[in-house]
Amino acid sequence: MDVLKERQDGILTIFCNGRLDGFGAGKLEEIIRSSLHDDDRSIVIVMENVSYLSSGGIRVLLAYRKLLKERNGLVILAGVQEYPRKVLEMAGFTTVFPICKTTREAVAAAGRSADRDDLLMEIASPSHSRKGMKVTVESGSPNPATLKFIGSLEDVLHARLDASHIKAVRFSDVEYSLGLGAMGDGVSDALPLLGEMITLHGSMVWLPTDGNSTPDFFTPARDTGEVKIFTAFNVILNGTFNEVLSFETDSDTGISFSDLYREIFAFARERKKKPAGIVALVIWGVLAGLESSGIKKSPLRTDAPGGDRSIMDPEFFDTWIDHDTKPRYRGDTIVSFGIGIDFASDLGMYDPELLKALYYINPANKGSEQLFLHNHGVVFRNVPWDPSASLNQQVKKIVTEGEFIDMRHLLDSTRLRRAKVGVAYISGIVPDTPLRTP
DSSP states (O other): OEEEEEEETTEEEEEEEEEESHHHHHHHHHHHHHHOOTTOOOEEEEEEEEEEEOHHHHHHHHHHHHHHHTTTOOEEEESOOHHHHHHHHHHTOTTTSOEESSHHHHHHHHHHHHTHHHHHHHHHSOEEEETTEEEEEEEOOOSOEEEEEEEOHHHHHTTOBOGGGOEEEOGGGOSEEEEEEEOSSSHHHHGGGOEEEEEETTEEEEOOSSSSOOOEEEOOSSOOSSSOEEEEEEEEEESOOSEEEEEEESSTTOEEHHHHHHHHHHHHHHTTOSSOSEEEEEEEEEEEEEEEEEESSOOBGGGOOGGGOOTTSHHHHHHHEEEEEEEEOTTOEEEEEEEEEETTSOOTTSOHHHHHTTOOOOTTOOSOSSEEEEEEEEEEESOOOOTTSOHHHHHHHHHHHSEEEEEEEEOTTOEEEEEEEEEEEEEEEEESSOOOOO
């Protein structure tokens, strides 16, 4: 049994050749499982060259019919030959699976099933087309949003940290944030393991700097105050989304984070959104490829580079920073939080010293010198894409029930195929404590 796959008009199409018996069913299941993306609604199974079908093959078809039915989708069969059709008839399944004569007809039918929720989304919200993207806009809160930051980014970048730099934060005080943090029994336990961290709807995910490159996470059912987040630097969203943008791309390669932020800034300027120089984004999307970087070891004063130099200096960068530009997790779900600063916009309303406390140059990012991004993201798998779902409710559901895969600091070259984006237009930057000089 040979099983091949391809995408026709964006629809996962599986070509089977041989006997779809117990052995062939195993190969078919393996190919579908490894190829099905979280935003796939329907699949086509081409059986023009299948001479035999048994209950083993039918069980696989039924299993994925059940999964895709939960996504309001279908398993569509194409070109079913005489003997397999008789088997389906005797088993009572010719009315369960749509059967088309040709692959082209089946792909067209699958495409129509995938358009249902997109149509509902377009009816509910105004739609725009921008450079290969279809964008829908939902109004959010009119209230202003600010960013609060804890600690000093300069202390992190120059490896000046000791116990005095660590602050304990309650889970209930943070909904969306990113920074450098850890969990443990106390400051001394957390300090040597400080790594990239993100909080999403109160759940904390972090990458301990213990050399194992394996993320850890904690989702509290309630906040007793006895378990805290320890952080040396954290940027927290105060407020909620001013609007929610839904988008999908025409290209299977998607759109990069840098281009997405650039389009959001341009879109805001066109509609005269004020302020529009800094945005915070919460993203729930489907990946076209994740590229990442991340700190390898806790930036403690005892390990600092000589001469108070930055760990981002070319001489020290590879020692301190792990970076991976091979796109990963294509078709999986990502939930991320991040901030973007557009220096092509008027930033006069922001205190320059507070502005500098939010961003830095990451040598692993290759892009515009006018756009600075800082994004962390968590990867989940087997989360059906539903563009009609509420963003906040879906994020909460994913972080509490989703199949957790990975967490990384995202490079600007990370790409998305489609996403729902909560946009907060930042009207101010607030330090947790007054800025201090080292």
